[in-house]
Amino acid sequence: MTAFRKKFPLIVVIMALLAINSDKACAGDPDMLQDLCVADLTSTTKLNGFPCKNVFFAADFGSLVLSRPGATNNTFGSLVTAANVLGIPGLNTLGVSMARIDYAPGGINAPHIHPRATEMIYVLQGQLDVGFITTANVLIAKRIVQGEVFVFPRGLVHFQKNNGAVPAAVIAGFNSQLPGTQSIATTLFGSSPPVPSDVLAQAFQIGTMQVEQIKAKFAPRK
Amino acid sequence: MTAFRKKFPLIVVIMALLAINSDKACAGDPDMLQDLCVADLTSTTKLNGFPCKNVFFAADFGSLVLSRPGATNNTFGSLVTAANVLGIPGLNTLGVSMARIDYAPGGINAPHIHPRATEMIYVLQGQLDVGFITTANVLIAKRIVQGEVFVFPRGLVHFQKNNGAVPAAVIAGFNSQLPGTQSIATTLFGSSPPVPSDVLAQAFQIGTMQVEQIKAKFAPRK
Amino acid sequence: MTAFRKKFPLIVVIMALLAINSDKACAGDPDMLQDLCVADLTSTTKLNGFPCKNVFFAADFGSLVLSRPGATNNTFGSLVTAANVLGIPGLNTLGVSMARIDYAPGGINAPHIHPRATEMIYVLQGQLDVGFITTANVLIAKRIVQGEVFVFPRGLVHFQKNNGAVPAAVIAGFNSQLPGTQSIATTLFGSSPPVPSDVLAQAFQIGTMQVEQIKAKFAPRK
Amino acid sequence: MTAFRKKFPLIVVIMALLAINSDKACAGDPDMLQDLCVADLTSTTKLNGFPCKNVFFAADFGSLVLSRPGATNNTFGSLVTAANVLGIPGLNTLGVSMARIDYAPGGINAPHIHPRATEMIYVLQGQLDVGFITTANVLIAKRIVQGEVFVFPRGLVHFQKNNGAVPAAVIAGFNSQLPGTQSIATTLFGSSPPVPSDVLAQAFQIGTMQVEQIKAKFAPRK
Amino acid sequence: MTAFRKKFPLIVVIMALLAINSDKACAGDPDMLQDLCVADLTSTTKLNGFPCKNVFFAADFGSLVLSRPGATNNTFGSLVTAANVLGIPGLNTLGVSMARIDYAPGGINAPHIHPRATEMIYVLQGQLDVGFITTANVLIAKRIVQGEVFVFPRGLVHFQKNNGAVPAAVIAGFNSQLPGTQSIATTLFGSSPPVPSDVLAQAFQIGTMQVEQIKAKFAPRK
Amino acid sequence: MTAFRKKFPLIVVIMALLAINSDKACAGDPDMLQDLCVADLTSTTKLNGFPCKNVFFAADFGSLVLSRPGATNNTFGSLVTAANVLGIPGLNTLGVSMARIDYAPGGINAPHIHPRATEMIYVLQGQLDVGFITTANVLIAKRIVQGEVFVFPRGLVHFQKNNGAVPAAVIAGFNSQLPGTQSIATTLFGSSPPVPSDVLAQAFQIGTMQVEQIKAKFAPRK
CATH class of the missing domain: 2.60.120.10 (Jelly Rolls)
Known part of the structure; x- marks a missing residue:
């Protein structure tokens, strides 16, 4: 649980800019x-x-x-x-x-x-x-x-x-x-910050390792 | 003026059907x-x-x-x-x-x-x-x-x-x-019943005869 | 055709002001x-x-x-x-x-x-x-x-x-x-820049000369 | 409390008709x-x-x-x-x-x-x-x-x-x-069934008797 | 009548602020x-x-x-x-x-x-x-x-x-x-400036004195 | 390709009823x-x-x-x-x-x-x-x-x-x-008729066998 809070520490989201770039x-x-x-x-x-x-x-x-x-x-x-x-x-x-x-x-x-x-x-x-x-x-x-x-x-x-x-x-x-x-797979497996893997594993009824494998393919480009 | 009333004597308009055929x-x-x-x-x-x-x-x-x-x-x-x-x-x-x-x-x-x-x-x-x-x-x-x-x-x-x-x-x-x-010319010069010619003459600043000539070209097909 | 392009050379339209004056x-x-x-x-x-x-x-x-x-x-x-x-x-x-x-x-x-x-x-x-x-x-x-x-x-x-x-x-x-x-006749025959006369002639099934005569009556006031 | 329930015993409201008569x-x-x-x-x-x-x-x-x-x-x-x-x-x-x-x-x-x-x-x-x-x-x-x-x-x-x-x-x-x-006074003091008098007394900070006096003037006409 | 005009002499209303405080x-x-x-x-x-x-x-x-x-x-x-x-x-x-x-x-x-x-x-x-x-x-x-x-x-x-x-x-x-x-009683009896008492007396079919008594209870807090 | 057409042969969908049961x-x-x-x-x-x-x-x-x-x-x-x-x-x-x-x-x-x-x-x-x-x-x-x-x-x-x-x-x-x-996983892996497995494999960048495994868990109940 602490982990969850750490991953999303009231993050500052600079989203207006990102939204503008949504194409x-x-x-x-x-x-x-x-x-x-x-x-x-x-x-x-x-x-x-x-x-x-x-x-x-x-x-x-x-x-x-x-x-x-x-x-x-x-x-x-x-x-x-x-x-x-x-x-x-x-x-x-x-x-x-x-x-x-x-x-x-x-x-x-x-x-x-x-x-x-x-x-x-x-x-x-x-x-x-x-x-x-x-x-x-x-x-x-x-x-x-x-x-x-x-x-x-x-x-x-x-x-x-x-x-x-x-x-x-x-x-x-x-x-x-x-x-x-919202492209479903990209949204769920390639968001930034990432959707917690346990959420995705539970949602799709697959293992966490499988989730990580899919995430690797949708990693946001830097 | 009496003419006007005669031309539109509280006409019954069967328009739902016409509207349905609007394409x-x-x-x-x-x-x-x-x-x-x-x-x-x-x-x-x-x-x-x-x-x-x-x-x-x-x-x-x-x-x-x-x-x-x-x-x-x-x-x-x-x-x-x-x-x-x-x-x-x-x-x-x-x-x-x-x-x-x-x-x-x-x-x-x-x-x-x-x-x-x-x-x-x-x-x-x-x-x-x-x-x-x-x-x-x-x-x-x-x-x-x-x-x-x-x-x-x-x-x-x-x-x-x-x-x-x-x-x-x-x-x-x-x-x-x-x-x-609404195609402007057809709507104004080809409607059924017709828009009174004096209205169109006055609107377009032309003679009634010119109005009639244009109307002849837009007469609704039977 | 070149004429058309010349008449509307990517004109700068200062329209916000005009719109504000629309009454x-x-x-x-x-x-x-x-x-x-x-x-x-x-x-x-x-x-x-x-x-x-x-x-x-x-x-x-x-x-x-x-x-x-x-x-x-x-x-x-x-x-x-x-x-x-x-x-x-x-x-x-x-x-x-x-x-x-x-x-x-x-x-x-x-x-x-x-x-x-x-x-x-x-x-x-x-x-x-x-x-x-x-x-x-x-x-x-x-x-x-x-x-x-x-x-x-x-x-x-x-x-x-x-x-x-x-x-x-x-x-x-x-x-x-x-x-x-939008007053139909004024919009079509008195706009600035003008609607091309051939468009209006074709639309109303009249001659270009007639179009010009009507346009003369709807010329935008300076 | 039982009184309240009695006054509104899951009443059948024939309201579509009433609404139609709203003028x-x-x-x-x-x-x-x-x-x-x-x-x-x-x-x-x-x-x-x-x-x-x-x-x-x-x-x-x-x-x-x-x-x-x-x-x-x-x-x-x-x-x-x-x-x-x-x-x-x-x-x-x-x-x-x-x-x-x-x-x-x-x-x-x-x-x-x-x-x-x-x-x-x-x-x-x-x-x-x-x-x-x-x-x-x-x-x-x-x-x-x-x-x-x-x-x-x-x-x-x-x-x-x-x-x-x-x-x-x-x-x-x-x-x-x-x-x-919604005419405020009529709605509150003349509705059918009536708004409970204690509600109105409390709302307007007046006595129940005053409420009844006002209600008498707004009684719905039969 | 002059009284009415005096009470609302084209008053300047600083309402945006008030509205923001509406809770x-x-x-x-x-x-x-x-x-x-x-x-x-x-x-x-x-x-x-x-x-x-x-x-x-x-x-x-x-x-x-x-x-x-x-x-x-x-x-x-x-x-x-x-x-x-x-x-x-x-x-x-x-x-x-x-x-x-x-x-x-x-x-x-x-x-x-x-x-x-x-x-x-x-x-x-x-x-x-x-x-x-x-x-x-x-x-x-x-x-x-x-x-x-x-x-x-x-x-x-x-x-x-x-x-x-x-x-x-x-x-x-x-x-x-x-x-x-809009809380009805507060809006009518506690507004600022106040709704004229004769309006409220007539609306609720009560005396002006009663209106004043109710108003006293809804006076806007300073 | 013929397979695709076969799977969805202009199917008659009795959906109004299904939609009504959406809870x-x-x-x-x-x-x-x-x-x-x-x-x-x-x-x-x-x-x-x-x-x-x-x-x-x-x-x-x-x-x-x-x-x-x-x-x-x-x-x-x-x-x-x-x-x-x-x-x-x-x-x-x-x-x-x-x-x-x-x-x-x-x-x-x-x-x-x-x-x-x-x-x-x-x-x-x-x-x-x-x-x-x-x-x-x-x-x-x-x-x-x-x-x-x-x-x-x-x-x-x-x-x-x-x-x-x-x-x-x-x-x-x-x-x-x-x-x-629309629950994403159920919608994609449990719809009726099913979303073609190649579409899901390509979308999630996984193998068709993995798709079938997930589908098995979301099969619509009869």
Whole structure:
């Protein structure tokens, strides 16, 4: 027990900065009180969303960040590229954002949730096996192909896997300017500070050594 | 004056049916009170949104309706294909929908508004000159190209035109299950019953004859 | 095409100021998080709505701006006088505002939309022919008389015309502290920078020359 | 203690009907999911708001109920006439309503709250001494005159008194289709079943006999 | 009439400070736009809710303020201890708060309303006679015992009384970070500046002298 | 690939029933449109939330379900007992619910999320090591003791563990009438139909055999 207290000694968390660097997102935001409020991302005033800039460009409402496939040569064989308020300041207060997800053959967008948005995807190319799980632990799953759309409700665990022989890609729409993403395995086994191993062992009904092995693979990069 | 009363004699409007057939959409909806509420589109109980079906398929959450380009050989040289709750019952209560818009060279998605949603588009192919106008009558406009995203705030007039030499297409995401669309010219000059011509003449500062000429082009099809 | 890019060369838009001068409004705002938040309209911090003043007067919650008829000797024969958060700082976060509209005989409040509010009017004097149009392009219209109330749903095009022989006036209530108004003809033909004429010609199915003639009448005042 | 249980023996409350007869109102409602949902006030299906009618008239969106002064020859010298969803079915899902309040000289609209709406009033005639009280027990009060507007925040106790020599009247706008009204004295001393007298004596720091005397004046009419 | 104006001569209200000292609360708040926004309670920027701190502790999300019974040796024989955003800055934007209420035998939590929250209570110990009153003036009342839960809808007058022989205590949950409380008798008879006595006499149908007697008991402490 | 399609052959999901049996909860619901709407849990009309009963008892607003400790002699050494709209019909439309969680010494409430609610807990007895993880993968953790409160933001993974020598218990408040719960390990390894093992192996960076071993422990009970 003392150990627990030591591991979390009323730690000072410098999280606003970390949150700003979070690069994934999803929705259901408060209503606008004016036409526009282009985010002043550099303001020292932090609030629910962002303060508005006084001067802005038409370019603040658009972005080319989704125009090229993301690099999928990583552990999961997939990459999420976000187009949310952190990169497109004009989205502030407007309640929407997008993302592009690329998948190598065999690549996976591992099970994750968006705490603030429902997600709807359109398959740009390839095919995907997708699914979400309800709070009654029912899996709703389907193979979707190029041109097909599919929806993942806010706050429910979901995933996509490219079981095809060629790369796949989707465009995702969210009903939040910053949906947020919790990738389940990374969140549980790669957080900083770490979730205590006994908690994870008990939760997944595995041994502590197994927990440590998984943690080793999700260690936060320095 | 008597004429006015005659034209709208406390008319009985059978609008629920018409509204159901409206095939375009945009958003910012109330929160969910359960995981899912797959729309029972055939229910005789009408309410804000739709009642839920008791039995549903995984297919209720997806659609292939956007997988093929829409036919653009019409007056405007463009076609909007909706993927909203009217075609994808699983979207009910989830607060999102999508659409695909195809544009022939020179085609236009004429100035319109979505009363219930902000719209964010991703250019599938081609290039577009797009813009929206604020309530201060300021036009925010930009040329966008393949892979670019751009946003149109809820309730503001906006348009897209394909000034390129090849067809263009976009995927649009909305933060409503049924955004609704009012295409300005069609709404004003092609409604049923018609908006009185003197109102339109006065509004656009043109002659009544000019109004009638425009109306002739927007007459609702029987 | 080059022309298009030239007309909108990533223009710097000083819009916060313009928006502040917007003098019409209506809505559906986020909930309050405290009793009151009287708007500090001069704060350099811009956000969704307004920051709160530290010191305020009871007078911040009221106004005499609607107490006298507006001057209707203008092109449209009508005048909208707003009583929103820009003039009544106490309205900030409270989700309501009002307006008074005066109409000369023959005067019109031309077709317009409020992106952020439903509007309900009470006829102070005279009579009006009013209507709104649904997204299914159905006109709902009615003659209303002194003492009558009528409602225009958020985001739908609507208008009022005084076809009577004497002046008319209404008090309007909105469910937003700043509803915003887009007067259709002014927005499309009088914006700054202007909407390209070919877009308008195509949208209304008229010639470019006609577009220019209408634009001349809606040129923004310097 | 047994007495308490006896007074409220798990009483069956037939309240839906009573609520329907409530004739006062105020707001901040959920967003619309379609253009319109004209209330079917006679439906046997009860839900949050009302189900929609299949067929409706333009008249469903208006009413003449506020066109004539209400009778003020009663105990309080005032009368509230509501124009909410219970009388104007077209208001359903639209988030607004109105009311007219008439005051005889010396008449009072006694302290009350609207649980679901902020209220903004416009003085049609006469003058009123008005006020609301914050949760910090600060009274914000002002004399307002013909043509003046004033706002009362959602959920805060407020009142109006006509200290003038002539009748007064206001038009009130609310941001709810059915704001609800709790007139403090009537609610506490005239409810059915009654609030226990010892509770009221303790709350107001008066004797039980005084409580009974006040209760006698607020007895619910049979 | 002149008297009235004198009593409220466009008084300067320093209310932000008073509101901050308000120590009770409950609600229904806008959605979050990021994971967290720990309130910077000392910021000079005031807004709807609070700006966020840059650096925070895990301790910002918890509190021991409810761990000990409140002192009930006061006029009402009860004490409300709040655990809202004013004491737990981590609650900012999260839409919840709690409170503990202790009651001596015979103690009462006098009739009051929370303008921004529904309240749900859990009885820690003892038993209570509780009730709320609808806008149709129907009392819903019940005796509840240790371990029982009960709900009081947002904006409706409610009360609890300990008719038992031993102390009672509840834990209350609210759906607002700062629900606000208006204790009816204190608000009406103890506000600063005071509600005019003729208003209260007329409202409660009692004599002005009786009003003054009640006011004497609720005089704001200096 | 064919295998995938076979495992989910457009399965008919009878989920409304399953969802109804979900016995855990959390929040942030749409606003009320009337005082009360006591859930008719047996209605054949399914919608967002529940239709209202015509006749109800005061008992519909309370429950004794949390009055006794839950049995903790199970795998996790803990039990969640819900007090949400499924058991307390009066909660419908009111936006709150509660739960009681009991923990044996060493017991854990395994990492889970509530898609529709923030949760705030009050420690009835014992002590707990609690934590939540942000979307930036930062763990916010703390030991909390009897009488302490702590908050878990909507949609973020969180957990509690009783590292003490005696049983612990908390009362939880949520800002939703039905928060929903996804217990991460059960959802991923115990869903029906099952999440494909290759997806889980890839997500957690473990072997398929390990996946099968974990799945065996979370097999849904028949």
